[in-house]
Amino acid sequence: xxxxxxxxRYLVKRTGExxxxxxxxxxxxxxxFWYRQDPGLGLRLIYFSYDVKMKEKGDIPEGxxxxxxxxxxxxxxxxxxxxxxxxxxxxxxxxxxxxxxxxHFGDGTRLSIL
Amino acid sequence: TQLLEQSPQFLSIQEGENLTVxxxxxxxxxxxxxxxxxPGEGPVLLVTVVTGGEVKKLKRLTFQFGDARKDxxxxxxxxxxxxxxxxxxxxxxxxxxxxxxxxxxxRLKVLA
Numbered sequence: 001x002x003x004x005x006x007x008x009r010y011l012v013k014r015t016g017e018x019x020x021x022x023x024x025x026x027x028x029x030x031x032x033f034w035y036r037q038d039p040g041l042g043l044r045l046i047y048f049s050y051d052v053k054m055k056e057k058g059d060i061p062e063g064x065x066x067x068x069x070x071x072x073x074x075x076x077x078x079x080x081x082x083x084x085x086x087x088x089x090x091x092x093x094x095x096x097x098x099x100x101x102x103x104h105f106g107d108g109t110r111l112s113i114l
Numbered sequence: 115t116q117l118l119e120q121s122p123q124f125l126s127i128q129e130g131e132n133l134t135v136x137x138x139x140x141x142x143x144x145x146x147x148x149x150x151x152x153p154g155e156g157p158v159l160l161v162t163v164v165t166g167g168e169v170k171k172l173k174r175l176t177f178q179f180g181d182a183r184k185d186x187x188x189x190x191x192x193x194x195x196x197x198x199x200x201x202x203x204x205x206x207x208x209x210x211x212x213x214x215x216x217x218x219x220x221r222l223k224v225l226a
Contacts, residue, residue, distance in 0.1 A: 004156070031212045040123065042202060043157075043216035050212065058213070090156055099210055100145045100164060105156025 003027070006091050006106035014114050019078040021109050023091030030096025032074035033103065034058075034066060037088040049074055050096055081113045117141075118205055118217035126223045127193055135188045135201055135220045143205030146179055146186045147214065151200040193224045 007022035025032065031050050035043040035058075045058030047066040055066050063085060067075045074093075078085055088110050092103040121136045137146070145164045149157035161170050163179035163186065170177045174197075176189040186203055200221050204214040 033213075035216075040218060042118070042120075042218045043204075045213060045215075048213055056213075059215075092156070094212060096212060100147075100162050100206070101212070102147070102159035102162070103157075103204075103214070105158070107155050 004091055004093055004104050004106040006089075006109050008109050009107065010110050010112075012112045012114060013078075013081050015081060015083060017078075017081045019081050019111070019113075021076040021078075021089055021091075021111070023074045023076070023106055024072050025074075025093040025104070026072065027093065027104070028071065029093035029104075030071075031094045032068065033092040033094075034064075034074065034076045035090045035092065036060070037090055037108070043090060046076065083113050085111065086113045087111060118203055118215055120201075120203060120217040120220045122220060123218065124221050124223075126225065129194055129224055129226050130192050131224075133190050133193055133222070135190075135222070137186045137188075137203035137217050139184050139205065141205075142183050143207070144183070144209040144211075145206045146183075147204045147206075148177055148186070148188055149202045149204065151202060152198075157200075157202055190222075193222075195224045195226050198222060198224050 004025045034046045049055045049068045065077045090108045091106045094103045095101040118139050147162045148160045151157040161177045166183045167181045168179045174191045203217040
């Protein structure tokens with residue numbers, strides 16, 4: 001079974017802090033994704049990576065950056081946290097060599113910015 | 115911007131009832147996936163539909179992709195408490211893409 005592990009289930013940070021969210025997958029998947037989930041808005045894509053050191057902006061990249069130095073690890077960085085970044089953050093991975101593959105999600109990190 | 119609207123947003127029903135959840139867009143999608151998310155967990159894929167008009171069944175769940183590939187529905191027969199969760203549709207923006215746009219979600223609660 002694919003396992004996507006997010007480093008923290010709950011995180012509380014202060015406005016202006018630099019915040020790192022870590023995600024690791026164990027199935028050698030090419031693609032990795034970061035989403036934020038807010039009530040009534042579904043999942044919105046922040047960033048996507050299709051290979052090591054490769055990244056694409058999603059729909060809401062402002063205020064975020066990402067790092068993928070190794071295939072199994074994809075990090076989301078909040079450069080200067082703000083209260084409107086309080087949300088549930090979900091990481092996912094998928095096979096990159098075939099269409100219509102499922103995305104495998106971690107259990108999420110609930111981030112609160114005070 | 116492609117949008118996927120799901121309806122209803124919330125649904126609370128008694129065990130044994132039938133229900134249908136809708137996923138609608140003005141845009142065409144090359145394929146569409148349905149996920150279920152339980153509290154404290156990430157979404158888990160239920161099904162992928164690719165062809166316009168396609169119908170897939172997963173036990174008591176029936177998924178249909180609209181003929182024009184702009185909409186989809188999920189029908190649950192004889193709902194059970196174990197069906198409780200957040201149902202999300204996700205459309206592939208174009209063939210060969212690995213990026214999906216997710217719907218707004220339908221939160222279902224099935225009461226015993």
